[in-house]
Amino acid sequence: MDIPLSTIAVVGLGTMGTGIAEILTRAGREVIGIDISDAATAQAVTALEASTARAVERGRLTEQERRTVLARFRTFTDLRAAADAGLVIEVVPESYETKQQVFRALDGIVSPSAVLATGTNALSVTRLAADSAHPERVLGLHFFNPAPAMKLVEVVRTVLTAPAAVEAVTALARELGKEPVAVGDRPGFVADGLLFGYLNQAAAMYEAKYASREDIDAAMRLGCGLPMGPLALLDLIGVDTARTVLEAMYAASRDRLHAPAPVLRQLSEAGLTGRKSGRGFYTYEAPGSATVVPDALTPPDRTGTDGARTVTSVGVAGSGTMASGIAEVFAKAGYDVVLAARGPEKAAAAKERVATSLQRSVDKGRLTAEARAEALARIAPAGSLDAFAEVDLAVEAVVEDLEVKRQLFATLDKVCRPGAVLATTTSSLPVIACARATSRPRDVVGMHFFNPAPAMKLVEVVRTVLTSDEAHAAVHEVSAAIRKHPVDCGDRAGFIVNALLFPYLNNAVKMVQEHYATLDDIDAAMKLGGGYPMGPFELLDVVGLDVSLAIERVLHREFRDPGLAPAPLLEHLVAAGCLGRKTGRGFREYARR
Structure with missing residues (x-):
């Protein structure tokens, strides 16, 4: 069945509806814009005039093309104007009653062959379709805001939707330069x-x-x-x-x-709904403004923290990628670094890894050869922790095993001078357990770098209930000196990033496990619709499925929430030895090097 979509009606001319109308008119479609508010229809025309004028200024449209685009857009306040449309896209407020009224009215206005699409991202498309006289023509067409810029469109089919309707709107989405992703009907879609x-x-x-x-x-x-x-x-x-x-x-x-x-x-009930009201989690310059202004909750400037312990020399314990990366960061910032490993050979190899990394920076023009030589000269490899006797800050970056770390901290307690700050880079283990392995838990703090340490700007500063103000302040000052951004958090599983990231990754695995969407569609949806640099399955394979599973188990054990239980599919892949890129197979297969 051929469904012509040359004339399209958009019902609801708020920000999203206006954006969709702009996409359609610029793609050559005749667009009928409908809103019960005269002010909304006028604003939609003004917005289209302004956006096309900017396009002319930037050389993306000629003035003649602009006039043609504007002529394709007609606005009305009566739903009956949609009578000749082959597709109607409703983007009215997220209310069943409001949307049902629109769909019931459209049943008596448009032809039986017209497709009716809802822009909802929360309500049941099936329920809206079931109330329609022709449920087979009802589907979801979920654009993302701002519609002209965002590439993703989720095409939502119900158990009642005719394949021809899905095919027609999917083809339309591609013609509009969008990436359509087919999904089933459940709240939030992908x-x-x-x-x-x-x-x-x-x-x-x-x-x-x-x-x-x-x-x-x-x-x-x-x-x-x-x-x-x-x-x-x-x-x-x-x-x-x-x-x-x-x-x-x-x-x-x-x-x-x-x-x-x-x-x-x-x-919500206080009317503090975000930018549109001028205040939500943040306070804004005015309703609708994107400019955040200071308020009573704005934290004070942390620079120049009083009472911070002075740090001029740093010890880094470990010989892996993270340890060598952290040593590089401190050396480039001007600190004298002792890089200690289990034996002089491992320590020398770790320094050589730093040398290779610094050379890459020289080759890319990010560092001079002189600066490379100076940074390397600041790193002294050592075969034991005894070399930490005079350091001001000791940072451990050894294997993520609590007993190993506790033994290391017990050793640091013996070899480091009084007043030295002792830091752990753990991403999931309790910092307090490391602190209690020493006789000076006030000196112990978490300093969680992200991989690769030379490139990633974040450091999570984890304060236990025993950490002193002086040790905490020292880590803040050091973080600023090495050009990292410190964020404060308490000593609980996952800290900030992993506690928010890994449940999201786990939920993505559950979507695949339930056959709701494919790996490719989920990855595309999060990159194109959420602005994520990597899709969840790309990221899981990079991080390592075994590492991810370990973190998810820690989160589940800490918070005891059933929703945090690792997805069985993830556990099965790890049990099968499919750990991601490092083994050549995880959620996807990779060419072996």
């Missing part, structure tokens, strides 16, 4: 289904006062390469919208991780 669980956990983390809003957002931007932190993103989406999506997800899954954090209800 991208939002993964994204909103993560956002909800970030809100709960903030509500628990585990970390400041600024540190949570900075951690996820710098630790995961995300374009926005989760709390800033909630403000952009709308706190009330997020709450609606999560309520729908929880109703379907009964997973406590989807139960909206109470702070979302509190903010």
Whole structure:
């Protein structure tokens, strides 16, 4: 069945509807814009005029093409204007009643062959279709905001949707330059289904006062390469919208991780819905503004911390990639570094790894040959921890095994001078357990670098209940000196980044396990719809499935939440020795080197 989609109606001319209308008109479609508000229709025309004028200024449209585009867009306040449309896309508010009224009215207006698409990301498409006179023509067409820029479109079919309708809108999405992903009907679909669980956990983390809003957002931007932190993103989406999506997800899954954090209800009911109201998790210059202004919750400037212990020399314990990377970071920043390993050969090999890394920087023009030589000269390899006798800061980067780390800290306690700060780079083990292995737990702090340490800007500063102010301040000052961004957090499993990242990865595995979507579609959805630098399965294979499983088990054991239990599919792959890129096979297969 051929479904002509030359004329398309867009019902609801808010930000999303206007963006969709712009895409369609610029792709050569006749667009009928419909909204009950005269002000909304006028604003939509103004927005299209402004965006096309910018396109002319940038050389992307000629003035004649601009006039043609504008002529294709007509606005109305009466739904009957959609009578000749082959496709109607509704993007009215997220309310069953409102959407059902639109669909029931359209049944008596458009031809039986017209396709009706809902832009919902939270409500049941099946329920909307079942109330329609022609459920076979109803589907979901979920664009992402801002629609002209975002490449992803989720095409949502129900058990009632005709294949021809799906094929027609999928072809249209491709013609619009979008990447269509086929998904089934469940709240949040793929991208939002993964994204909103993560956002909800970030809100709960903030509500628990585990970390400041600024540190949570900075951690996820710098630790995961995300374009926005989760709390800033909630403000952009709308706190009330997020709450609606999560309520729908929880109703379907009964997973406590989807139960909206109470702070979302509190903010919504107070009218603090984010950027659109001028205040949400942050305070903005004005309603609709993206400019954050200081408020009562803005943390003070941490630079020049009083009472910090002076650090001029650093000991790094370990011989692996992380240890050599941390040694490189400190040496380039001007610190004298003792790089200690189990034996002089391993220590020399670790320094050689630093030399190779620094040479790559020289080859790429990021470092001079003189600076490379100076940094290498600052690193003294040592075959035992006895060489740490005079260091001001000792950083361990050995295997992620608590007993190994406890033994190492017991040794540091004996060899390091009084007043030296002792730091662990653990990503999942309790810092306090390392501290209690010493006679000076006040000197022990977590200093979690991210891999690769020379490139990644984030350091999670983990303070235990026994860590002194002086040791904590010293790590902050050192982090600034090595040009890293320190974020504060307490001593609990996952800290900030892993506690938010790995449940998201685990939920992605569950989607595949339940045959809801494919690896490729999920990876594409998160890169194109969420702005993630890597899809969840790409990332899992890079991190290592065994490492990921270990972290997820730690999180589950710490928080005892059933929703955090590792997905059986992940456990099965690890048991089969499919650990990711390092073994040549994980969720995908890789060519052996």
